[in-house]
Amino acid sequence: MSFLAAERAVAIDAVLRASRVCQQVFRQLVDGETITKSDKSPVTAADFGAQAVVNTVLHNSFPNDAVIGEEDSKDLRGDTGKQLREKVLSLANSVLDMPLDDKKLLEAIDRGSHPGGAKGRMWALDPIDGTDGFIRGDQYAVCLALIIDGHVQLGVMGCPNLPVDSKVPEGERGCLFVTVKGQGAFQRNFTSAEETQIHMADISSPSDALFCESVTPSHSSHGDSAKIASLLNVTKPPIRMDSQCKYSTVARGDADIYLRLPTSMHYEENIWDHTSGSLLVQESGGIVTDIYSKPLNFSLGRKLKENKGVIVAHSKIHSQVIKAVQKVLFGE
Numbered sequence: 001m002s003f004l005a006a007e008r009a010v011a012i013d014a015v016l017r018a019s020r021v022c023q024q025v026f027r028q029l030v031d032g033e034t035i036t037k038s039d040k041s042p043v044t045a046a047d048f049g050a051q052a053v054v055n056t057v058l059h060n061s062f063p064n065d066a067v068i069g070e071e072d073s074k075d076l077r078g079d080t081g082k083q084l085r086e087k088v089l090s091l092a093n094s095v096l097d098m099p100l101d102d103k104k105l106l107e108a109i110d111r112g113s114h115p116g117g118a119k120g121r122m123w124a125l126d127p128i129d130g131t132d133g134f135i136r137g138d139q140y141a142v143c144l145a146l147i148i149d150g151h152v153q154l155g156v157m158g159c160p161n162l163p164v165d166s167k168v169p170e171g172e173r174g175c176l177f178v179t180v181k182g183q184g185a186f187q188r189n190f191t192s193a194e195e196t197q198i199h200m201a202d203i204s205s206p207s208d209a210l211f212c213e214s215v216t217p218s219h220s221s222h223g224d225s226a227k228i229a230s231l232l233n234v235t236k237p238p239i240r241m242d243s244q245c246k247y248s249t250v251a252r253g254d255a256d257i258y259l260r261l262p263t264s265m266h267y268e269e270n271i272w273d274h275t276s277g278s279l280l281v282q283e284s285g286g287i288v289t290d291i292y293s294k295p296l297n298f299s300l301g302r303k304l305k306e307n308k309g310v311i312v313a314h315s316k317i318h319s320q321v322i323k324a325v326q327k328v329l330f331g332e
């Protein structure tokens with residue numbers, strides 16, 4: 001058996017089931033089903049349901065593994081949380097083989113509270129990355145990765161709204177991306193287990209590049225990216241897309257550069273916003289660093305404490321992109 005074959009299969013199963021939870025909610029999203037968390041970001045029944053499902057599937061196969069998950073069960077507890085809890089429970093049970101009860105549901109969600117760190121096995125989970133996009137009806141991703149001793153070794157990403165073939169945007173949607181360190185990056189769709197290896201587009205000059213960036217301007221500075229594009233003589237307008245679908249879009253050659261440019265030097269990126277996506281890009285020919293050209297350090301807890309922003313590009317042009325980034329941001 002190849003390295004992490006069992007983990008790969010379990011992670012695919014977990015992400016496919018959680019993606020079904022998201023798709024069910026996506027079809028029925030109505031106003032009032034979104035809660036605003038203390039950091040002002042939105043969360044829905046699908047975020048909680050997907051986290052419960054992934055954590056349950058992982059626990060059944062790897063009961064000793066830790067999980068660093070974005071959500072916790074606070075908003076589902078007590079009388080105030082009853083209505084949402086019932087909704088999340090029924091969503092989770094609709095895709096699980098063994099039904100959970102209230103207590104097991106809350107426990108499953110809260111198994112994602114691990115603080116992270118440099119030693120041991122831990123899964124990083126973003127049950128819905130791009131909740132803004134999910135609510136808007138755009139792109140979002142279910143992102144799961146395995147970190148061993150501080151390094152991402154396996155990444156699985158479900159992108160339910162992403163066209164299987166970008167050249168046929170109105171065709172079948174629902175892509176699953178899978179990667180294990182050293183084994184390449186692969187795409188399959190939701191309805192067949194057949195995998196195709198993906199690669200970044202071969203590009204030798206940044207001026208030919210297609211950029212992608214967040215839709216939400218508070219997540220990444222659109223103004224700075226326009227200046228960087230101009231410095232690199234890029235003429236094509238950027239693709240704006242929510243979630244780690246940006247990493248998969250670059251990994252399969254539909255865009256060439258992903259810039260995440262800090263809007264505040266105080267913001268620390270969550271590790272689950274980058275774990276699966278960064279390995280996917282590295283395994284398809286790209287380099288992922290921060291704005292200082294430092295590799296992302298996943299060993300420092302739940303946040304990327306020592307990194308600022310994210311710069312993703314093909315290995316042939318990454319250093320040129322970094323030069324332009326630093327010129328615009330620091331005048332160097």
Ligand SMILES: Nc1ncnc2c1ncn2[C@@H]1O[C@H](COP(=O)(O)O)[C@@H](OP(=O)(O)O)[C@H]1O
Pocket residue numbers: 041070126128129130131132213214215216218219220241242243244263267270273
């Ligand atoms: N000020 C900020 N700067 C950068 N990222 C931020 C941010 N505030 C929130 N985010 C993160 O941006 C993620 C979405 O990224 P994108 O803009 O690429 O779609 C969110 O993930 P969730 O949607 O999982 O909460 C959230 O963790």
Ligand SMILES: [Mg+2]
Pocket residue numbers: 041042043070131
């Ligand atoms: Mg969130």
Ligand SMILES: [Mg+2]
Pocket residue numbers: 126128129130272273
């Ligand atoms: Mg996220």
Ligand SMILES: [Mg+2]
Pocket residue numbers: 047070126127128129130131
């Ligand atoms: Mg999320």
